Amino acid sequence: xxxxxxxxxxxxxxxxxxxxxxxxxxxxxxxxxxxxxxxxxxxxxxxxxxxxxxxxxxxxxxxxxxxxxxxxxxxxxxxxxxxxxxxxxxxxxxxxxxxxxxxxxxxxxxxxxxxxxxxxxxxxxxxxxxxxxxxxxxxxxxxxxxxxxxxxxxxxxxxxxxxxxxxxxxxxxxxxxxxxxxxxxxxxxxxxxxxxxxxxxxxxxxxxxxxxxxxxxxxxxxxxxxxxxxxxxxxxxxxxxxxxxxxxxxxxxxxxxxxxxxxxxxxxxxxxxxxxxxxxxxxxxxxxxxxxxxxxxxxxxxxxxxxxxxxxxxxxxxxxxxxxxxxxxxxxxxxxxxxxxxxxxxxxxxxxxxxxxxxxxxxxxxxxxxxxxxxxxxxxxxxxxxxxxxxxxxxxxxxxxxxxxxxxxxxxxxxxxxxxxxxxxxxxxxxxxxxxxxxxxxxxxxxxxxxxxxxxxxxxxxxxxxxxxxxxxxxxxxxxxxxxxxxxxx
Amino acid sequence: xxxxxxxxxxxxxxxxxxxxxxxxxxxxxxxxxxxxxxxxxxxxxxxxxxxxxxxxxxxxxxxxxxxxxxxxxxxxxxxxxxxxxxxxxxxxxxxxxxxxxxxxxxxxxxxxxxxxxxxxxxxxxxxxxxxxxxxxxxxxxxxxxxxxxxxxxxxxxxxxxxxxxxxx
Numbered sequence: 001x002x003x004x005x006x007x008x009x010x011x012x013x014x015x016x017x018x019x020x021x022x023x024x025x026x027x028x029x030x031x032x033x034x035x036x037x038x039x040x041x042x043x044x045x046x047x048x049x050x051x052x053x054x055x056x057x058x059x060x061x062x063x064x065x066x067x068x069x070x071x072x073x074x075x076x077x078x079x080x081x082x083x084x085x086x087x088x089x090x091x092x093x094x095x096x097x098x099x100x101x102x103x104x105x106x107x108x109x110x111x112x113x114x115x116x117x118x119x120x121x122x123x124x125x126x127x128x129x130x131x132x133x134x135x136x137x138x139x140x141x142x143x144x145x146x147x148x149x150x151x152x153x154x155x156x157x158x159x160x161x162x163x164x165x166x167x168x169x170x171x172x173x174x175x176x177x178x179x180x181x182x183x184x185x186x187x188x189x190x191x192x193x194x195x196x197x198x199x200x201x202x203x204x205x206x207x208x209x210x211x212x213x214x215x216x217x218x219x220x221x222x223x224x225x226x227x228x229x230x231x232x233x234x235x236x237x238x239x240x241x242x243x244x245x246x247x248x249x250x251x252x253x254x255x256x257x258x259x260x261x262x263x264x265x266x267x268x269x270x271x272x273x274x275x276x277x278x279x280x281x282x283x284x285x286x287x288x289x290x291x292x293x294x295x296x297x298x299x300x301x302x303x304x305x306x307x308x309x310x311x312x313x314x315x316x317x318x319x320x321x322x323x324x325x326x327x328x329x330x331x332x333x334x335x336x337x338x339x340x341x342x343x344x345x346x347x348x349x350x351x352x353x354x355x356x357x358x359x360x361x362x363x364x365x366x367x368x369x370x371x372x373x374x375x376x377x378x379x380x381x382x383x384x385x386x387x388x389x390x391x392x393x394x395x396x397x398x399x400x401x402x403x404x405x406x407x408x409x410x411x412x413x414x415x416x417x418x419x420x421x422x423x424x425x426x427x428x429x430x431x432x433x434x435x436x437x438x439x440x441x442x443x444x445x446x447x448x449x450x451x452x453x454x455x456x457x458x459x460x461x462x463x464x465x466x467x468x469x470x471x472x473x474x475x476x477x478x479x480x481x482x483x484x485x486x487x488x489x490x
Numbered sequence: 491x492x493x494x495x496x497x498x499x500x501x502x503x504x505x506x507x508x509x510x511x512x513x514x515x516x517x518x519x520x521x522x523x524x525x526x527x528x529x530x531x532x533x534x535x536x537x538x539x540x541x542x543x544x545x546x547x548x549x550x551x552x553x554x555x556x557x558x559x560x561x562x563x564x565x566x567x568x569x570x571x572x573x574x575x576x577x578x579x580x581x582x583x584x585x586x587x588x589x590x591x592x593x594x595x596x597x598x599x600x601x602x603x604x605x606x607x608x609x610x611x612x613x614x615x616x617x618x619x620x621x622x623x624x625x626x627x628x629x630x631x632x633x634x635x636x637x638x639x640x641x642x643x644x645x646x647x648x649x650x651x652x653x654x655x656x657x658x
Contacts, residue, residue: 352555353539355564407564409539409555416565454508455524455531456543456550457560457567458515462504463533463541464554465571 001025001039002060002085003075006367006383007291008035011073014305016040023067025060027053029375034367041067048377054078057085061092071095071312073305077379080288081108097312099287103262107285111154111192113258117282120261122254125273125281127194135172138193142171145195151175153182154190159229161185164196197281199433200273202226203238204286205255206296208307210317211265217252218296218304219326221269224432225421227344232414232437233421234292235331236299239392239430244278251280258282266311267293267304273434291334291384294363298330298388329395332386333418335408337374340417348376352410357402361388361395374411382413392430396422420444504571507596515571572596574627590632592617592655594648601626602644603655609637611657618642618654631657 001008001015001024008024012035015022024039029048036042043063046053053059055078064072072089074080074097083105089096098104107113114129126145131154132138142149142165151174153161161182163174175191183189201224209215222238223231241248255270269290271283293304302319311317337347354370366383374380387402389395400422406415421427424440501518516523522531522545529546536542536551543550553561560567572595601619605611616628617637639656642648 352557353553353561355540355551355553404563407551407553407561409553409559409561410557412566419565449508449511451525451527452545452548453550453562453565453567454506454513454569455515455522455527455545456552457562457569458504458506458508458524458571459517459522459531459533459543459545460541460552460554461558461560461569461571462502462515462517462573464558465504465573466502 001035001075002054002064002072003078003080004030004033004035004054004367004378005381006365007075007289008033009038009367010365011075011305012039014303014309015073017303018306018309020309023064023069025054025063027377029373029377032372034369034372043067048375050078050377057082057088060085061088061094064089064094065092069094071097071309073097073308074288076286076288076291081286083108095312097266097308099262099264099266099268103264104287106262107264107268107287109154110152110156110284111190113285114282116261117258120257122258122282123280125194125197125283128192131190131192132175135175138171138175139168141193142168145193148196148198150194150196151178151191152194153178153186153188154192155186155188156182159226161191162229197273197275199435200224200275201238201240201432202231202271202283202434203240203251203274203280204269204271204290205251206290206293206304207255207259207264207268207270208304208311208317208319209259209265209268210311211314212316213263214317215256215259215264216317216319216321216324217255218300218302218324219248220251221290221292221295222432223292224434225427225436226434227437231292231334232336233331233333233418234295235329235392235395236295237326237329237392239432240274240278242392242430247274247278247280254280254282258285267308291381292332294365294384294386295330295332298363298386299326299328300324301327328388328390329392330386330388331392331395331399332384333399333403333414334381335383335385335406335418336414337380337382337411338414339412340414344414346376346380347412348374348380349411350374351408353407354409355405355407356383357385357405359402359405361398362386362402363388382408393428396428420447502573504573505596506569506571508567508569570596589638589656589658590635591653592629592632592657594620594629594650594652594654595627596650598627598648600642600644600646600648600654603640603642604628605637605640605655607637607640611635611637617657620648620654629654631655633657 001011012022021040023041024036025043025045026036027048045059079085083101086096086101111129117124148166151163161178163178165171165174179189179191203220203222206218220238221234221236223234225233267289269286272280274280338344339347350373363386368382387395387398403415403419504515506513513525532544534542539554541552543552598620601621604616611631613634615631618629635657638658642654
């Protein structure tokens with residue numbers, strides 16, 4: 001398992017159910033991680049910095065060979081979409097659990113993926129397929145497309161190397177910023193231009209294919225609620241599909257066309273933008289398991305990791321498209337160590353109290369425990385909390401209920417913020433777009449104080465104060481601030 | 491208010507600060523009063539740092555971190571409580587040695603500075619008057635000695651823990 005955090009735990013669990021021994025890899029910061037303690041074997045791969053550990057192809061291959069691993073699951077992020085890594089696995093006689101290196105290479109570059117999609121006959125947003133080489137060229141293309149435009153890193157993901165540009169005078173500097181950010185994040189500074197689709201929904205199609213040419217799709221996930229171009233809430237079905245079920249079929253077919261064009265195998269996801277008229281445009285492909293795969297698992301009753309393992313072991317995908325059924329609704333929220341009241345800045349540190357929710361219709365994929373020190377070196381995702389319900393309304397109610405049970409103390413998290421979003425009428429009506437959070441911050445009202453909750457807290461503080469004689473007063477925690485947030489959320 | 495009051499379970503009062511809102515909490519036996527609400531309460535510790543609080547039959551799970559941050563039903567509540575008696579009695583214990591910092595026990599405003607650098611002071615002598623929660627408190631010298639430094643002035647806003655005066 002060439003990854004860390006909750007996804008390492010997820011895959012280790014899948015391997016154990018499949019009857020396969022697991023090997024976790026860990027950096028210095030992750031020696032005490034949940035994944036290491038759950039795995040059958042563990043291998044140290046280096047210093048805490050990702051570039052010294054989870055991004056080191058040589059160290060991971062060496063660890064796999066030393067432990068006699070037959071296959072490597074790359075998880076998401078890190079080396080999961082790195083074609084050289086997939087090749088290095090094959091060269092070492094280790095099965096890479098994912099698509100072929102060739103498919104990763106073709107679909108990993110956004111510009112090349114666009115070309116594949118166009119040739120396969122799938123709709124793409126207006127734009128150019130090749131990297132920008134000069135400011136003049138950028139200006140000319142942007143003028144032709146019409147502002148606002150979007151600069152995107154060819155090798156990008158997670159919003160890195162991406163800039164919205166509304167005015168011509170901002171283009172040159174935005175291009176330089178995006179390019180240098182892309183270079184730092186992906187070791188590739190290529191950036192291209194697309195017409196910006198205004199207030200689109202972000203809807204993606206999960207696909208699954210075996211190594212014998214059989215491909216199916218498992219429907220969509222709507223991931224429109226994003227901060228800094230990173231998804232925070234995902235759901236299946238998309239509220240759009242609930243009203244227009246034919247869209248699932250159309251987008252599913254478009255996704256399969258692209259997948260067939262690159263002879264895709266294993267799990268993968270095609271991301272699309274959907275505008276208000278329900279036109280959809282292919283955005284990019286993720287040639288790996290997605291963070292948000294649990295919502296698909298909850299509504300299709302399929303285990304994606306299990307199928308990844310079966311497919312990688314050469315098994316035929318026995319599921320036909322008509323076998324796939326979607327039942328009820330599932331919604332997931334990504335619980336991050338971050339401060340939603342302070343521009344979603346990461347908030348690493350030690351978890352000093354943890355109480356996790358449970359009960360009907362819930363799924364918690366967590367990578368942490370009470371006492372765990374959330375390292376500052378990595379993405380601060382703690383856990384994914386997902387709820388299933390027979391209807392979208394029930395799923396929302398369950399997720400809200402679960403969040404009220406969820407207490408993570410010692411660090412700041414976004415659990416309270418999610419409770420507010422779930423109560424938002426626009427969210428409840430399913431009126432989603434990638435601009436949702438910007439709009440939400442504008443209409444968000446200050447939290448109404450609950451005197452009963454305050455009294456309960458005050459009584460505990462007084463109780464502890466009496467028990468420990470004089471507890472030193474501390475500076476009050478950050479206040480409920482609403483203004484000045486719009487900029488930070490772009 | 492003397493220490494001998496403790497044995498009779500008198501009403502205890504705390505000043506509270508929730509965000510910027512001031513208030514008070516009064517506890518008498520199993521009764522409490524906070525702002526507009528009052529009633530019966532009971533507190534039971536669960537696992538470390540976690541309490542079950544029942545207020546008039548309403549149940550709350552309250553987690554408290556070692557730093558004193560409080561979470562009710564998963565939600566952070568920025569509330570602090572101060573025992574006014576401990577503020578007034580602060581500094582009465584003699585026998586302190588060396589340089590001693592006199593600090594503001596809670597956020598407030600300095601009303602008066604009663605001493606100057608170089609003054610000789612007795613243990614328990616008032617040094618600075620700080621107003622907080624609409625109450626004026628005299629910050630007293632923890633020891634007999636000399637005023638080494640004054641780090642505040644009248645009208646200054648102070649935060650909890652700010653050093654006001656150094657006595658040596």
